[in-house]
Amino acid sequence: MNQFTNEELSALIREATAGDKKALETVLVSVQDLVFNLSLRMLGTFPDAEDATQDILLKIITHLSSFQGESSFSTWVFSIASNHLKNYRKHMFAKFPLSFEFYGEDIRNANISDVPDLTQNVEQSILAEELKLSCTNVMLQCLDAESRCIFILGTMFKTDSRIAGDILGITPEAYRQRLSRIRKKMAGFLKEYCDEYGDGACRCADRVNYAIQNHRINPAQLDFTAAVPKEMLEVREAMEEIDGISHEFSFCKTYQSPEKLKQFIEDFLNGPFFSVVGNA
Numbered sequence: 467m468n469q470f471t472n473e474e475l476s477a478l479i480r481e482a483t484a485g486d487k488k489a490l491e492t493v494l495v496s497v498q499d500l501v502f503n504l505s506l507r508m509l510g511t512f513p514d515a516e517d518a519t520q521d522i523l524l525k526i527i528t529h530l531s532s533f534q535g536e537s538s539f540s541t542w543v544f545s546i547a548s549n550h551l552k553n554y555r556k557h558m559f560a561k562f563p564l565s566f567e568f569y570g571e572d573i574r575n576a577n578i579s580d581v582p583d584l585t586q587n588v589e590q591s592i593l594a595e596e597l598k599l600s601c602t603n604v605m606l607q608c609l610d611a612e613s614r615c616i617f618i619l620g621t622m623f624k625t626d627s628r629i630a631g632d633i634l635g636i637t638p639e640a641y642r643q644r645l646s647r648i649r650k651k652m653a654g655f656l657k658e659y660c661d662e663y664g665d666g667a668c669r670c671a672d673r674v675n676y677a678i679q680n681h682r683i684n685p686a687q688l689d690f691t692a693a694v695p696k697e698m699l700e701v702r703e704a705m706e707e708i709d710g711i712s713h714e715f716s717f718c719k720t721y722q723s724p725e726k727l728k729q730f731i732e733d734f735l736n737g738p739f740f741s742v743v744g745n746a
Contacts, residue, residue, distance in 0.1 A: 470496070475539055483531040487735045493530070494523055494731050497543045501526075502723045504547050507618045510607045512689040512724065514557035519723070520730050522547045527734075537632070544619070545633050552611045559607040566608045566655050573659050573668045576676055584678040586685040594670040597677050598662070599690035601670070604682075605655070613648050620645040693721040 470478065481489035501522050506515035525546050533542055554560070585593055606614050615634065619625040620641075627638035627645075634641065657664030677683045 472535070476535060479530060479533060479539075490527070490530075491731060491735055494526070495728075497526065497540070498523065498723045498727055498731070499720065500540065500543060501547050502727060503622070503720055504544070504618060505551060506721060507603065507606055507622065508551040508611070508614055509554065509557040510559050510604045511557070512693075516724055516726055517556070518551060518554055519727055522550050523727075523731070524734075525550060537629075541629050541633065544623075544625070548615050548619075548633055552615055559604075564604070564607045566651075569605065569608060570655070570659060573666070576673070578673055578676040581675040581679050584675045584685070588685040588688075590671060590674060592688065592691060593674045593678075593683060593685060596683050596688045596691045597670045597674055599694070600677075600683055603690070605652075608655075609648065609651075613644065616641065616644050617648045617652065621649065690721070693724070 475493075478489045478493050482493050498519065502515055502519045505518040505522065506512065509515050509518055526543060529546065533539065537545075606617065609617060612634070616630070619630045619633065625633070627641050631638040631641045636644075653664075657666070659666035659668050661667060661669045674683070678685060
């Protein structure tokens with residue numbers, strides 16, 4: 467999120483609600499990456515995250531005049547986005563829910579040795595990175611929506627427990643307790659199954675062709691690796707220690723918003739519905 471002082475942000479919001487397109491664009495651009503990254507972690511796939519982000523940005527636009535500055539603007543945006551995403555039912559994993567048991571069985575029993583080379587001449591290491599980012603992101607879908615949101619706020623955004631409690635409508639103590647339990651569950655699964663994050667036998671490099679065969683990654687469309695800022699490709703973000711075990715979660719990287727979202731904002735500002743901001 468772009469950094470503004472409270473006074474600057476309040477001025478931009480007043481200008482936006484008064485009909486200033488440039489001010490509204492600045493406000494939306496300042497939060498679009500935040501909203502997209504939260505949506506991607508909550509929903510699992512780029513297409514679903516893009517659709518949900520557009521819906522949330524429209525909610526921000528139509529409710530912008532109600533922002534009174536009683537909390538930070540990012541907290542206000544988180545509240546709108548979290549409530550929307552916890553009840554979002556159009557994404558793929560709402561229709562085809564996952565579980566840690568399903569994931570574990572697939573890791574143990576998948577026949578990966580008989581799959582032909584499907585890499586389409588894309589470098590193996592790049593496909594392995596895509597699979598790792600996709601797998602760990604989709605693994606979040608094994609959590610229920612509330613637990614997923616708690617984990618994302620605490621692990622990726624490192625949200626203060628008081629603020630996170632306000633966003634989720636629970637006490638700071640309940641938030642901290644639930645976050646600790648969820649982190650242990652995630653860490654336990656990775657320790658059992660994942661070669662990179664634990665002691666497991668699952669290696670992304672060995673499962674690339676199996677993942678392609680099952681449409682989990684597409685060599686012609688590498689959404690995750692393409693969306694990581696180039697300067698971050700070699701950077702590991704360490705998760706804080708869990709019960710003495712330090713795990714690294716690559717899905718804690720911040721992804722760049724797709725160009726579609728930038729185009730969506732431009733189209734909206736230049737379209738016939740811009741007046742909805744001032745009239746909301």
